[in-house]
Amino acid sequence: MTISPQPIQTLLEMRDISKTFGVTKALSGVSLTVYPGEVHALMGENGAGKSTLMKILSGAYTADPGGAVVINGQPVTLSDPLKAKAHGIAVIYQELSLAPNLTVAQNMFLGNEPSRFGLTDRAEMRRRAEPILRQLGIGFDSGRRVADLSLGERQMGAR
Numbered sequence: 001m002t003i004s005p006q007p008i009q010t011l012l013e014m015r016d017i018s019k020t021f022g023v024t025k026a027l028s029g030v031s032l033t034v035y036p037g038e039v040h041a042l043m044g045e046n047g048a049g050k051s052t053l054m055k056i057l058s059g060a061y062t063a064d065p066g067g068a069v070v071i072n073g074q075p076v077t078l079s080d081p082l083k084a085k086a087h088g089i090a091v092i093y094q095e096l097s098l099a100p101n102l103t104v105a106q107n108m109f110l111g112n113e114p115s116r117f118g119l120t121d122r123a124e125m126r127r128r129a130e131p132i133l134r135q136l137g138i139g140f141d142s143g144r145r146v147a148d149l150s151l152g153e154r155q156m157g158a159r
């Protein structure tokens, strides 16, 4: 009897990923394989395409046709960040795009504020923000000013 070792399934495979921006070829046939438990560092000079590859993985950009992303052995379509999130992919950005002088709730609804009689409805904003924070396991209040939060707290809110 021969015992053949079980092949370990990959957690993530990005195969032959290309991305073109106009005349710029940001990525050309890039592949990345990640096995369970691995930690990878993606390194390269400025403009090498690191951010572009991660944006494709997180659904922010769509890759050129021809490549594939495979998660747990299944090919997936990461057409938007919510789809990527459903597959367990989230990006924690080093640089945060938060408005420090506004509250957590105000940042959450920036550009999409609930209004009442043409004015921003702050109470409604907080009412809607609270369950979202609880769902994310965030303990702090949505009325906190972002400038008063720690960097770690701000990153939680940026997920």
Ligand SMILES: Nc1ncnc2c1ncn2[C@@H]1O[C@H](COP(=O)(O)OP(=O)(O)O)[C@@H](O)[C@H]1O
Residues within 6 Å of the ligand: 021, 024, 025, 026, 044, 045, 046, 047, 048, 049, 050, 051, 052, 053
């Ligand atoms: N939205 C974009 N529009 C046009 N060109 C872009 C865009 N994003 C990135 N690029 C170009 O793609 C290449 C890779 O950029 P990027 O992924 O940001 O590299 P890195 O993160 O490794 O510094 C660069 O030449 C950059 O100028």
Ligand SMILES: [Mg+2]
Residues within 6 Å of the ligand: 050, 051, 052
């Ligand atoms: Mg970058």
